[in-house]
Amino acid sequence: MVNLTQALDITGLTDSGQVREHNEDAIGFDAADGFVVLADGMGGYNAGEVASGIAVEVIAHLLREMLLKNAPERALQAHGQPAAYDMLEHAVRQANASIYGTAQSQPQCAGMGTTVVVGLYFDNRVLVAHVGDSRLYRLRGGALEQITRDHSLLQEQLDSGLITAEEARHSANRNLVTRAVGIDPDVAVDLSEFETQPGDLYLFCSDGLSDMLEDGDIADTLNTLRANLPLAAEQLVQMANDAGGRDNISVVLVGIKRDYPAQSGLWSRLTSWLG
Amino acid sequence: MAKLLLCLDGTVVKEFRLNRERFTVGRRPTNDIQIDNLAVSGEHAALLTVGGDVFVEDLDSTNGTVVNGKPTKRQLLQDGDEIIIGKYMLKFWSENAAGSDAGTDYEKTMMLRVPPAVAAAAPAPAPVAAAPRPVVAASAAAVAASAVQTGARPAEPASSPGVVKVLTGGNAGRELMLTKNLTTLGKAGVQVAVITRRPQGYFITHVEGAQTPKVNGVQIGQSARKLEEEDLIELLGVQMAFFTH
Numbered sequence: 212m213v214n215l216t217q218a219l220d221i222t223g224l225t226d227s228g229q230v231r232e233h234n235e236d237a238i239g240f241d242a243a244d245g246f247v248v249l250a251d252g253m254g255g256y257n258a259g260e261v262a263s264g265i266a267v268e269v270i271a272h273l274l275r276e277m278l279l280k281n282a283p284e285r286a287l288q289a290h291g292q293p294a295a296y297d298m299l300e301h302a303v304r305q306a307n308a309s310i311y312g313t314a315q316s317q318p319q320c321a322g323m324g325t326t327v328v329v330g331l332y333f334d335n336r337v338l339v340a341h342v343g344d345s346r347l348y349r350l351r352g353g354a355l356e357q358i359t360r361d362h363s364l365l366q367e368q369l370d371s372g373l374i375t376a377e378e379a380r381h382s383a384n385r386n387l388v389t390r391a392v393g394i395d396p397d398v399a400v401d402l403s404e405f406e407t408q409p410g411d412l413y414l415f416c417s418d419g420l421s422d423m424l425e426d427g428d429i430a431d432t433l434n435t436l437r438a439n440l441p442l443a444a445e446q447l448v449q450m451a452n453d454a455g456g457r458d459n460i461s462v463v464l465v466g467i468k469r470d471y472p473a474q475s476g477l478w479s480r481l482t483s484w485l486g
Numbered sequence: 487m488a489k490l491l492l493c494l495d496g497t498v499v500k501e502f503r504l505n506r507e508r509f510t511v512g513r514r515p516t517n518d519i520q521i522d523n524l525a526v527s528g529e530h531a532a533l534l535t536v537g538g539d540v541f542v543e544d545l546d547s548t549n550g551t552v553v554n555g556k557p558t559k560r561q562l563l564q565d566g567d568e569i570i571i572g573k574y575m576l577k578f579w580s581e582n583a584a585g586s587d588a589g590t591d592y593e594k595t596m597m598l599r600v601p602p603a604v605a606a607a608a609p610a611p612a613p614v615a616a617a618p619r620p621v622v623a624a625s626a627a628a629v630a631a632s633a634v635q636t637g638a639r640p641a642e643p644a645s646s647p648g649v650v651k652v653l654t655g656g657n658a659g660r661e662l663m664l665t666k667n668l669t670t671l672g673k674a675g676v677q678v679a680v681i682t683r684r685p686q687g688y689f690i691t692h693v694e695g696a697q698t699p700k701v702n703g704v705q706i707g708q709s710a711r712k713l714e715e716e717d718l719i720e721l722l723g724v725q726m727a728f729f730t731h
Contacts, residue, residue: 253595324597344595364537364598373541378562383538383580387598394597418595428667435668435680438694446682446691450667453684458595 213282215245218471219332223247223463224444228419229456235259236417236461237325239267245332245471246274247463251345251417253391254314254323262310262325262393269306270329274298284334284473295331296402299340303327303392303400310393324391328359328415330465334473337413338404343388345461346421348429349405350412350437355430358405362390385422412437413465416447419458423451433464440464488540490533490569491577492519499574504540509533511571512545525549525572533563537598540580542569646730648688648713650681653725662726664688671699672721679721681713688713688728 221242227234235252237260248270252263283295290296306327314320326343339347344361360366364387368374374382392398407413412433420429428450436443444462451460490502490509502509502519511519512530521530527547534541543560544551552570553561563569569576648664650671662669664681670693672678677695681688689710692698698705700720701713713719719726 251595253597322597326595368536373536373560374539374562381562381564384536386595387537388595389598391597431666432668435670436693438674438678442680442691442693446668446680449682449684 213245213333213471213474214243215332215471216242218467218469219245220440220466220468221247221463222440222444223249223415223461224441224448225461226448226452226456226459228459229452231459233257233260234459235263236419236459237263237267238415238461238463239271240463240465241271241275244275244278246271247330247413247415247465248274248327249329249345249415249417249461249463250325250327250392251343251419251459251461252323252325253388254320256319258314258320258323259325261313261320262323265310265313266306266325266327266392269309270302270327273302273305274329274331277301282333282473283331283338293334293338295333295338299329299331299338299402300400303329303340303342304398307392307398308396311396314393322394324394326388326417327392330413330415332407332465332471335470336404336406338402340400340402342398342400343391345415345417348414348416348426350414350430350433351408351410353430353434355414355426355433357426358403359401361388362401363388385418407467409467409469411467412440413467414447415461415463415465417459417461419456419460420447420451420462422458423454423456423460437466440466488535488563488578488580490519491579492521493575493577494573504533504535507535509535510545511576512547519576521571521574523572523574526574530571531569538580539563540578542578547571648681648683649729649731650719650726651729653718653727655724657724671719671726677722679719682710686712688730690719 219242221240223238223240225234225236225238237250240247248267250263250266252259254262277298281294283293283298285294287294314323326345328341328345328347331338339359341359342362344363346357347359348355348357364384365379365382369379432446433443436446444464447462448460488504491498492500510517510529510532512528513521513526514528529545530547531545531551532543534543540563541560542553542563550557553567563578565580567578650662652658652660664683667683669681670678677697678693679690679699680693681690689712691710692706692708698707701711702718713728717728719728
């Protein structure tokens, strides 16, 4: 199996914020396997924590297991797409089944669910799976771009021109998601693939960050502190807290240090003998 | 629930609660708010509630709908907005400002669902205006556990901006105004420190390099240090002083 620690710099931080007693966000990442999972749970009492916790556990566990058996870049005969597509979709749907099952059997967990954003880095690209309003941003050449589209009422209103971007900043509907993991027996997962370049910086975050800070402030912070990713993550969380910290705040940063092309079959077999 | 106060010449005539998704204003008696005045069109304007938001929409009225002095076709309303229709004024108050009558925590992430019967017929959520009434699936537990948020944003950082004055080296005498949230000092790849502006004041933190900066002769280590008036900063052999004007 390929180890990506030489190519990826990953750091993560989660904080309950200034208002909430619980932290219903959960994060997980593994630089060697090249994946990040971030989930923002919802539901009464501590059910939100249960949902996001299950999501991160199940997805991380399944990805590790699948990556041991299969190379993510290998094209599958069924549809010609890399195996990574099936891996991510399977992992998120399993998390959905597990949360839904728990919610059905545990009355105190009824109605719980979670957003999720997952990134799997392989072969100089990242495949992103997401459900809900947790986001992935990319900083490239100093410019910050949001590369996931929220599954939220507000995003739908923006898309259909019912609300302007300026009005959206004042909307009371920022917290309403139209899709979540664990609410229904099955879930539709959005998958999208992006080429990565050395020097790219990826930001996974929950809405506790993106609702409290302007994109411009996030970009300034990442540009200024990119030499020290743990400090950059800390600074983002602190800025969200300084702005009120009304929700849980989670941040995972992935810096691309160098190329990580998939090795040919023979070469990877050779190195695995040597390794 | 949001409400509208119908006012004429500065006096409140009547109060309306926006208890329906679509609330209409006009001269005809079929409207939810009927205003019997010739300057008001038969169907003049509508108020649309979408989740926690309320929009006002002009229904191609003859004399138009004006919000806070500006004519509008459609716009998101905010607390205290004044909608002028003819000689009348409608003052808008949202539920959040009116207090916690709903008891729902609107900051908390919640799932928005279409009713099951509709979901089966049209799984993809339709554009909002045409969509069936959305139901926020907040569990009873979520409502019970909710706490009312105080919406106040904390105050902006200290009004008098901080300044770093270079005391030694080639740039001696130069002053650096700390007007941004983050200001870096030093040389990339060698030694860099950042000064962050926060509501509590200014802080200096080590970013990169083997050495950490000194403040008043003491290495600051890896954690942030609050800067006080006339603190002496030393970085890459250059001495600087911190002031607030």
